[in-house]
Structure formats: structure tokens, C-alpha cells
Amino acid sequence: EAAVTQSPRNKVAVTGGKVTLSCNQTNNHNNMYWYRQDTGHGLRLIHYSYGAGSTEKGDIPDGYKASRPSQENFSLILELATPSQTSVYFCASGATGGQNTLYFGAGTRLSVL
Amino acid sequence: GDSVTQTEGLVTLTEGLPVMLNCTYQTIYSNPFLFWYVQHLNESPRLLLKSFTDNKRTEHQGFHATLHKSSSSFHLQKSSAQLSDSALYYCALSNYQLIWGSGTKLIIKP
Incomplete structure (x- = not known):
């Protein structure tokens, strides 16, 4: 079974603070993704990566940066957190190719106060 | 651009009744991949x-779906709902990127 691990699982941050969400996968997948999930909006793509050193903007990248230093690790960075970024964040990995399944981490619940 | 439409935001059914969740899509590609993902409460998709x-x-797992390109549909069905089927269901389309529907919350009552 594919394994995607997110940390932390829960995070409370202050407005204006920096937040880093981490994701590690042991599937050797090229593609990794960061989504946020809010009631009424479903899953929205923030950033994604096709491999180490690459990051691409998704549908809602404003206020977020991403970093893919290795095949296994993909981070999401909120340089100046705002209350509107309170959400549940999911990391996912998948092999190259449109037919391939995405495997999700357990999620990070972020509250920005 | 490509899109996925799930018309029902919430479906409430009694246990034992059939389930049908609608999914239609739009794409310029002739060979799309269609997916159904399920997310139970406090879990990941x-x-x-x-x-x-x-x-x-x-x-x-008791669910079935048929891709109909003529009607651009990929509806999810099950003959008899179980309490454990209560969850959020996402339909998704893949060409070069995964396009998600807005999700349908399915609640099964005794």
C-alpha cells in the first residue's frame, strides 16, 4: 500500500506567522500535490510537483509556496498566515500518467488565529 | 476548460435502497480517465x-460505474445502501491533470 505521511497532523498558528506543512512519500512517485479542503469547495489544488526541484502553481496558489527538495519530500509554506488559510490540507502522490491513482496523506488541520 | 459536475451536494437515503450519484464531465480529450474517490469522516480520500x-x-466494493462517452457521464451506483456507505464521494477526470467535482455527501439512515 502506498504511503504518504503528513506532519504535523494539527497546527494552530498566529496571523502573520510562518507555517510549514511537510509531506513524505515512500512510493517513489514522481508527482506530488497539495490540496486544501473546505466545506462547500471540495478539493482545491494549491501546488504540485513533477519531481525533485520542480514546483507548479495549481488553481489557488496565492499566499502559498511549495518546495520539493527530493523525490520523497514536498512542503507547503505559508509565509504570512492569514485566518482565511484555516483549512484541512492534504498531500497526495501519484505516478506519472493520467490513469494513475492518487494516494493521500492523513491530512493536516490548520487553524490560523 | 475541462470540468466535472456533480449535481447533488447532499443525498440522503434509507438503508437498503439503491444508490446513484451523478457525474458528468466536459473535456476536449477523446480518451479521458474517470475516477470515483470516497472519503469517510475524518479520513482522507x-x-x-x-x-x-x-x-x-x-x-x-459493491459499487459500480460505467463510462458513457456519448453522454459524458460516469454515474456511481450501488444496488443496496449500507450504513457504512455514508461518506463524501468525489468524481474526477484526468487528462494531463486531475479535475475534481465538488463532491456529493451521502448519508445513509437506518
Whole structure:
């Protein structure tokens, strides 16, 4: 079974603070993704990566940066957190190719106060 | 651009009744992949089933769906709902990127 691990699982941050969400996968997948999930909006793509050193903007990248230093690790960075970024964040990995399944981490619940 | 439409935001059913969750899509690609993901409460989404073959029924865990390119549909069905089927269901389309529907929350009552 594919394994995607997110940390932390829960995070409370202050407005204006920096937040880093981490994701590690042991599937050797090229593609990794960061989504946020809010009631009424479903899953929205923030950033994604096709491999180490690459990051691409998704549908809602404003206020977020991403970093893919290795095949296994993909981070999401909120340089100046705002209350509107309170959400549940999911990391996912998948092999190259449109037919391939995405495997999700357990999620990070972020509250920005 | 490409899109996926799930018309029902919430479906409430009694246990034992049939389930049908609607999914239609728009794409310029002639060979899209269609997926159903399921997300139970406090869990992450996981694949339920997928297909790219026109008019072929795909089944998994009691659920089934058939991709109909003529009507751009990939509806999810089950003959008899169980309490454990209560969850959020996402339909998704893949060409070069995964396009998600807005999700349908399914609640099964005793």
C-alpha cells in the first residue's frame, strides 16, 4: 500500500506567522500535490510537483509556496498566515500518467488565529 | 476548460435502497480517465474505482460505474445502501491533470 505521511497532523498558528506543512512519500512517485479542503469547495489544488526541484502553481496558489527538495519530500509554506488559510490540507502522490491513482496523506488541520 | 459536475451536494437515503450519484464531465480529450474517490469522516480520500473504457462496467466494493462517452457521464451506483456507505464521494477526470467535482455527501439512515 502506498504511503504518504503528513506532519504535523494539527497546527494552530498566529496571523502573520510562518507555517510549514511537510509531506513524505515512500512510493517513489514522481508527482506530488497539495490540496486544501473546505466545506462547500471540495478539493482545491494549491501546488504540485513533477519531481525533485520542480514546483507548479495549481488553481489557488496565492499566499502559498511549495518546495520539493527530493523525490520523497514536498512542503507547503505559508509565509504570512492569514485566518482565511484555516483549512484541512492534504498531500497526495501519484505516478506519472493520467490513469494513475492518487494516494493521500492523513491530512493536516490548520487553524490560523 | 475541462470540468466535472456533480449535481447533488447532499443525498440522503434509507438503508437498503439503491444508490446513484451523478457525474458528468466536459473535456476536449477523446480518451479521458474517470475516477470515483470516497472519503469517510475524518479520513482522507481514497480511490473507489476508475475507468477509461467506453461502455464497460467497472465494479469495486459493491459499487459500480460505467463510462458513457456519448453522454459524458460516469454515474456511481450501488444496488443496496449500507450504513457504512455514508461518506463524501468525489468524481474526477484526468487528462494531463486531475479535475475534481465538488463532491456529493451521502448519508445513509437506518
